[in-house]
Amino acid sequence: EEEKLWLPSELDEEERKEGCAKGLADMEDVLHYAQCLDALDTIRRMQTAKCTIIAFRKINRLEAKSTLAVAKYRAARAALMELRGPGEWEKLLKPLLNADVKALDGMSFDTELPRENKKRRTSKNPQLGSGSQTISWIWLMEGAVDADGAEQVDGTVRVEWLKSRARVNRRREEVALLGVEKERVLLSFEYEACEWEKRVVPWEGLDEADIEGLRALAGRQAHVYRSLARNAQLIWSKP
Numbered sequence: 216e217e218e219k220l221w222l223p224s225e226l227d228e229e230e231r232k233e234g235c236a237k238g239l240a241d242m243e244d245v246l247h248y249a250q251c252l253d254a255l256d257t258i259r260r261m262q263t264a265k266c267t268i269i270a271f272r273k274i275n276r277l278e279a280k281s282t283l284a285v286a287k288y289r290a291a292r293a294a295l296m297e298l299r300g301p302g303e304w305e306k307l308l309k310p311l312l313n314a315d316v317k318a319l320d321g322m323s324f325d326t327e328l329p330r331e332n333k334k335r336r337t338s339k340n341p342q343l344g345s346g347s348q349t350i351s352w353i354w355l356m357e358g359a360v361d362a363d364g365a366e367q368v369d370g371t372v373r374v375e376w377l378k379s380r381a382r383v384n385r386r387r388e389e390v391a392l393l394g395v396e397k398e399r400v401l402l403s404f405e406y407e408a409c410e411w412e413k414r415v416v417p418w419e420g421l422d423e424a425d426i427e428g429l430r431a432l433a434g435r436q437a438h439v440y441r442s443l444a445r446n447a448q449l450i451w452s453k454p
Contacts, residue, residue: 251295254291259353262316266318311353315351401444408444414429
């Protein structure tokens with residue numbers, strides 16, 4: 216029971232030719248290929264199920280099953296690499312990164328017009344924000360969705376595209392409002408400065424010392440508000 220069973224993928228090419236029965240390596244190849252496809256199917260199902268479940272314990276169980284499927288895929292793919300070596304099959308069964316293990320729900324889709332998208336890509340200024348999320352390749356590969364689940368996935372993609380479009384429109388609205396807010400800030404500073412300048416005119420009953428102090432305070436406050444306006448314009452003019 217404790218004796219290790221050596222599979223063809225665990226041997227080098229010469230040992231495989233000498234020690235393995237004919238066709239054994241091909242049988243293991245078919246096995247691992249099927250394991251990869253089965254593991255990817257499990258990952259997709261677990262990630263989709265997580266989006267519809269609220270209970271914390273159930274989510275943990277789904278996450279555990281997904282983690283096991285990821286380990287299964289990586290082990291099976293590593294065995295295929297030993298048996299086949301690099302080749303065209305890698306275009307279908309790609310390396311599975313942690314970032315690839317995700318559902319369609321919550322992904323961001325590009326909703327910009329081609330001209331706007333090209334302008335954004337060629338811009339030299341860094342773009343601020345949370346960045347973009349691409350659709351994982353596990354959902355784009357051939358056979359990722361069967362006929363029964365195609366309608367559900369299609370609906371999910373449509374919903375996520377609409378969410379992305381709403382986020383883009385909201386950001387554009389915020390940018391437009393930010394420009395208006397800048398204008399209002401400058402107008403507010405100027406208004407406060409003018410109000411303090413009006414206080415330079417003293418009212419009855421003040422002696423010379425009070426009048427001089429009032430004029431000094433009013434002039435100083437007007438200068439402060441105009442300085443704030445100039446500093447704000449200087450900051451906003453920087454790229």
